[in-house]
Amino acid sequence: MVTTEVSTDWQVMSRDVLMFYVNGKKIVEESPDPETTLLSYLRVKLRLTGSKLGCGEGGCGACTVMISKWDPINNKIVHFSANACLALVVSVHGCAVTTVEGIGSTKTKLHAVQERLAKFHGSQCGFCTPGIVMSMYALLRNKPVPSVEDIEECLQGNLCRCTGYRPILSAFNTFIDSTAGCPMGAKCCKNKPIQNGNECRHRLCTKYNIGCSCFTGFPETSDKNLMRNDDPHASQLVCFSKYDPTQEILFPPDLLIESKSEDPKTLKFVGERVTWFRPTSLQQLVELKSIYPDAQLVNGNTEIGVEANVRGRHFKYIITPLDVKELKTISVDDKGVNIGSSCTISQIKEELQNFIDSGSFTKYQTQCLESLVEMIYWFAGDQIRNVAAIGGNIMTASPISDLNPILMANESIATFRLHSRAKDRQVLMDQSFFPKYRTTCAEKGEVLISVFLPFNTKDQYMKAYKQSKRREDDIAIVNSAMRVVFHPGTCKVLKFVAAFGGMAATSVMPEKTMQNMIGKEWNETLMKDVMIWLRKDLPLALDAPGGMVEYREALAASFFFKFFLCVRGNLVEKGLTTLEDDLKLQNLTTFKPTDAIHIPMSTRTWQDTTDGQPHDDMVGRPMQHASGDKHTTGEAVYVDDMPTFSDELYLCLVTSIRPHAYIKNVDISKAVACEGFVTYVDHRDVPGTNEIPIAGELCEVFATSKDAMHHQSYFDISKNVVHGDAITAMATCDHVIEGEVRIGGQEHFYLETQACIAVPKGEDGEIEMFCSSQDPSMLQRTTATLLGVEANKVVSRVKRMGGGFGGKETRFLVVSNPVAVAAHKCGKAVRCMLSRKEDMIITGGRQPFFANYKVGFMKDGKLVALILDLYGNGGNTLDLSGGVLGKAVIHSDNCYKIPNVLIHGKICKTNISSSNAFRGFGAPQGMLIVESWMTRIAQFLNMTQEKFRDLNMYKEEDVTHFNQKLESFQARRCWEEVIEKSNMVQRKEQIAQFNQQSRWRKKGIACVPTKYAIGFPYNWCHGGALVHVYTDGSVYLSHGGTEMGQGLHTKMLQVAGRCLGIPLSRIHICETSTVTVPNTRATAASFSTDLNGMAVKDACDTIMERLDPLRKQNPDLEWNDLITKAYNERICLSTTGYHKTPGMFSAWDAETGIVEGRTACYFSYGAAVSEVEVDCLTGDHVVLQTDIVMDVGRSLNPAIDIGQIEGAFVQGYGLFTMEEPLHTPGGHVITSGPGVYKIPGFGDCPRNFNVHLLRNAENDRAIYSSKAIGEPPLFLASSVFFAIKDAIGFAREESGLLGWFQLDSPATSELIRMACGDCFTKQHEQHTDPKVEKGVKSWSIRA
Ligand SMILES: Cc1cc2nc3c(=O)[nH]c(=O)nc-3n(C[C@H](O)[C@H](O)[C@H](O)COP(=O)(O)OP(=O)(O)OC[C@H]3O[C@@H](n4cnc5c(N)ncnc54)[C@H](O)[C@@H]3O)c2cc1C
Ligand code: FES
């Protein structure tokens, strides 16, 4: 019944008071601002800083909280995870919010999720950790004994840039059903005796890493003593407390009583710019919409919230229909399913699955429901799915909506209501429903009530498909749903309905194709015709938004081909048709829509400590990260978590809206008019010397190295190397090949963006800087120069960073400089934390590289000569690009002996943001180039890749092209061990067999070694430390390195613990500061443990030397008594430590290219084998297995080192396969947030991930024989790149494309698909858009 009367006077209705609970505490807010997000309220108002701001657009999960509320429809309390950065605080009225602080704490007790995550080494920098904890916690509140699939699904919306995900999955898999038994059966680890051997004995099933009945082996205990860090058995057992779901915090009883007894109340909150309504009936809702026809109907706020947070839009009126029962229900009858427009994606998935499983409907009837449920698995992450509504998805009318194509293909009916109309309007969801970009056919003031999905009939088949850049939590590049109806009992098409997303400005139906197909037989002729028709129906202009036009066209064709094969399979099964020769059966069996859901498996092995090592000596043991418990409880403090100083100001950067322009004038009048505006700061306010480099005069917008090469635009620095006589030697070679390699850049995507607080002290020009920086001394120097004071007036402090990866080695200055100047100008504390978008636009990333190579070699495969021209894209300032290029040059041999080498390295000056340091510092780029031409030559010689590498690999005492003799060359050992451990030879055969049977899915495998040069330039090779021993025996330790997740402080504690002979619990590291250790070097180049570890040892040894006479006189004195005695005897208990690396000397004449001395202090080595499976029709791939053998010398801490290996590998995996910084032709950064720039997610972790630390690999050049580990393993991820190339090679063979082919890095799904080269890509290879001739550029460019 529709009425048209207005029942409430909404304008005069009084404002409500907001009431909700946080962690069991009632919060009452008299005048809440409807624009405030829940996250901002929690962090700023309630000072609950455990929930983090990583992106503000629902794309990283760092802000995850659990929301609980009473569900009056189903009469139960519901708990769900949500992104606090998108939820508006007013939307949680009447709810209970649980944050990471609410479930456990180091002061009381850690929750089981927190405890296990910390103990399984699942946190590094810790910035993502609270969000991950809360996702898992919300799952457990709904399902105390989850399955592996549940865990993977609940983590789809969380990102971690450090860990590589494996340890997190291992930790959480301990929650799975232990009664279900181990999937390993008799091979379960419980059946293996626990030996005193070298294996990781976490008492998990070593293969699956999950709990099973073998879990009885865990001492379930809450006895803290058993878990002490310094417990001698810590390396052998992971002990954790039992999870008892009955002990979970209760839904606030008062709130429950209130929610149950009272009907939902109509609400109105009024802010300065926004008024927010929550009607309680459909009548009220349509009324409101008639009064405010432009109001947004906000359910999940996942569209509108992103518009507000990222694009700065605000919406004057917001109406939330969440209390309108009719919009929240899903009903079913014999014709189909009716879904209320406010039903969330999670609710839809659950209820539709129940309908499907209920047995009340036949399989053919529910095909559309199955398509929807399958698609929802790939729709965003849980936090979004739990709040986002189907109505929001439909009405946003996004051209890449995942749901609309399914609704359209199924000829669904939308029902709209308008206040002034007597009857609801029902509209078929066809092409006319979406007349243009982000527009629906809804009339002004209309409310979408529901959508009806008719059941399918017996002669119908329906399927949906999606391809995105990342498998999980990513919007589609192209998606599609297709439905065919046959004349009963035949293969003759009665009707074909399809819709595609990502192929036009709206979800689009290929109408001519649909028309042409009527009456046709479902056979190969039709399939071929459809390819032509589809191309005509779905044309894409060369400059179409979204780019990748040829790939998108190929995808559309491939989706149809998949559907065609699937339907054919059904028709064959029904005996309605037979297979034709050229469509082999294998085609039909190789598509499994949810093939990425997997049980992760892993093994880790390392060298145990020697038997004689004292139990309380923690060196070499897998100690938990020193901040692990604080990470998981949200207690770890990052810059923006610090309480505000009195009168503190906030600084915002104003970026140019033109990427390439001179600033002539800045008009600040609009800013001045804003309430709260204090001042505008620019270069004129700099009291000291302004040394900010300014981009040179580039007259055109250009972004790529090739553009710069064309314009001869280079920085005035080059790196050349001459070794032997490559030109003469080249002439003597049996074969010479030439080619080019391109490797793209990479965004750091540290989870904590750049942040700084400057606090002027009010006298003598003193200022204190709190900054997320890898180089406190540079921060001090630069601030002093900028403010015109001496360095002794500036204190810089770094407690910890939420990830750095090189991006905070210099680029923190982008924030710290203006903040320091503003603080000086205003005389007040000033804070700034960049938004994700600002950070990604301004700070730059890894240098993209381009190389031209010419390699000479003999018939027998021996390398003779290399001539290489290397071009790094430095962007608009030089920054660290000189060093990055140098690193690429010296890694241009990787592990291979090349007798004659001639390298010219240049840095291109372009308009993109300045490139800077990034884990590996040019080495991964240099080594990828080597491995590219190595792969090509092996193929040319028809030699296996392994044999060719083996033949040319360095031997002990060989000399590199930069004239350094290789001592303790371990790459060959790693190489041989990994080939053996991974069973590579046998697997290669199995892969060949698989590929023979499978036309459209191909497997590939590759092994890659690495040799990584460790060391800074000579004058950087020093570290410092400070040790104070207090009279209670406690020790304060400070050293020159910063903690960014890499576990440096933990290792330093281990070193100090060994030297002082005391438990680590007695030693404390507070921060890195220029007042405790001055004149330090950046924490970079993986070298900080080596430098600072020796300095810590030096300081501790000094203390012990001073105590020595006393100890000898009083051998029985305990540490505390010894210290008291020493104090009374006036022995100095405070000292500094210093270390300079001996024997470092490198003379590199960049002009002549002659390098002498010791460029590398030593080398870290490793090798990896990866196996992948590629979907040749979409370009999608899965990493099936990765095995790594890594040389870390004698590991100081195997858990941390393995964490670094896994984390670096997954970061490298992103570099080589997925991450692609893009610019518009005009120079704007396109990839400015997690929505458009994809780093690997949980689902990208190799399914079987095995890491082994090389044993008996001593290193006399670093502390306790250890080796640097942060950067060296990153390059091993290129094994995935080459495995993909291997798989593509098999695919190309099927199409008769033999021989070598070019594959640039990253090997994205686009490049993979197009390289597979088959009949579908051929159609699209030659883009015939006439605009090409007119010089129209494609939508995006890769720098
Ligand atoms: C991180 C992230 C990942 C995402 N991933 C995906 C994905 O994989 N696939 C995908 O398709 N989408 C994805 N989205 C987009 C988004 O989540 C969906 O479109 C979602 O369904 C929107 O629902 P909502 O309730 O949050 O919309 P809201 O933001 O609350 O509203 C969106 C719009 O719909 C209108 N509206 C809502 N209900 C009605 C109604 N009843 N009548 C009239 N107008 C109405 C509102 O006025 C508003 O303009 C993603 C978004 C984010 C932030
Ligand atoms: S901060 Fe909320 S999802 Fe990233």
Ligand code: FES
């Ligand atoms: S630990 Fe996950 S982002 Fe650093």
